[in-house]
Amino acid sequence: MKHFATDLIAVAQSPLQHWLTTLPAQLEQWQRHQQHGELDKWLRCVAQLPHLPPEQVSLGDTVTVTSTDVSAGEQNRIRGLLMQLSPWRKGPFHLHEVTIDTEWRSDFKWQRLLPHISDLTGRQVLDIGCGSGYHLWRMLEAGADQVWGIDPGQLFMAQFFAIRHFMPAELAKRVHWFPLGVDDLPELKAFDTVFSMGVLYHRRSPIDFLTQLKAQLKPGGELVLETIVVEGDEQTVLVPGETYAKMRNVWFIPSSKALLHWLHRCGFKQARVVDESLTELSEQRATEWMTGQSLVDFLDPQDPTRTIEGYPAPRRAVILATV
Numbered sequence: 001m002k003h004f005a006t007d008l009i010a011v012a013q014s015p016l017q018h019w020l021t022t023l024p025a026q027l028e029q030w031q032r033h034q035q036h037g038e039l040d041k042w043l044r045c046v047a048q049l050p051h052l053p054p055e056q057v058s059l060g061d062t063v064t065v066t067s068t069d070v071s072a073g074e075q076n077r078i079r080g081l082l083m084q085l086s087p088w089r090k091g092p093f094h095l096h097e098v099t100i101d102t103e104w105r106s107d108f109k110w111q112r113l114l115p116h117i118s119d120l121t122g123r124q125v126l127d128i129g130c131g132s133g134y135h136l137w138r139m140l141e142a143g144a145d146q147v148w149g150i151d152p153g154q155l156f157m158a159q160f161f162a163i164r165h166f167m168p169a170e171l172a173k174r175v176h177w178f179p180l181g182v183d184d185l186p187e188l189k190a191f192d193t194v195f196s197m198g199v200l201y202h203r204r205s206p207i208d209f210l211t212q213l214k215a216q217l218k219p220g221g222e223l224v225l226e227t228i229v230v231e232g233d234e235q236t237v238l239v240p241g242e243t244y245a246k247m248r249n250v251w252f253i254p255s256s257k258a259l260l261h262w263l264h265r266c267g268f269k270q271a272r273v274v275d276e277s278l279t280e281l282s283e284q285r286a287t288e289w290m291t292g293q294s295l296v297d298f299l300d301p302q303d304p305t306r307t308i309e310g311y312p313a314p315r316r317a318v319i320l321a322t323v
Helices: 002-012 017-021 023-033 039-047 072-083 106-113 134-141 154-166 206-214 256-265
Strands: 056-059 063-066 093-095 098-100 124-128 146-150 175-178 191-197 217-229 269-278 303-307 315-322
Touching: 002 017, 002 023, 002 175, 017 023, 039 072, 039 154, 056 134, 063 134, 072 098, 093 154, 106 134, 106 217, 106 269, 106 315, 124 134, 134 146, 134 175, 134 191, 154 175, 191 206, 206 217, 206 256, 217 256, 256 269, 256 315
Parallel strands: 063 093, 124 146, 124 191, 146 175, 191 217
Antiparallel strands: 056 063, 093 098, 217 315, 269 315
């Protein structure tokens, strides 16, 4: 629980106070039973990061923290420790002259959706499936009062802690991360904006998932849903075989029109597509910080409009809706 003490205090001081009826017990259970075998090693890496004054901070396309008085030895130490937290999927970050060139250029996605979403100024914002938290910092940059991220991935948790370690206290105290999945959330009905990016197609029951997202929003709140889609009418849904683009946990990929229909059936209002585009190789690729296979390996080398299995290549849509 020590990792989340300040975050629980922030919950108690926020409009989310009723979350405390379930959250502390869930975190206690997680600490007892669900820790990854490598988690202690990852957290030791975070604990060994040097404490440096964050003289310049930018929460822009590359989330950046720098100081003018960092030795070459400290830079090497930072790089070596952060490399032990690989693979880094979402970013990029630049920390005291160490650039983490992540697999995904997550700033591309943010640029696609930011012009369309409601103003985040003063809002309580939840990001479901937030990964290492890159977008949490962008949400803070966009004016959110408090940003809350959940994700069951414990390497992501260590990566988030590493980034927050370098942030000035006045920013760090407004961004929070819990090792939870959407199934762990009660019906909070307290967030002004809920983001779900890159999660829907991993859920066995997409309708239940959309209902869970709705249950987190206060009346008038906005859902920002980003996911893989296929072309087609409102009845078009791809149910892939064992893998889609070499991912094993992909269950349903609807067309944008079908997804709008689902949202309407779930009680959302004003659902609309604000962006739809094919994923380019420049947005998802292998780097020294993620040396495994990436998008180029998931596509048919003879026809990049198809996945290696013969399905349509990843097309991503951003859909907004309100409750």
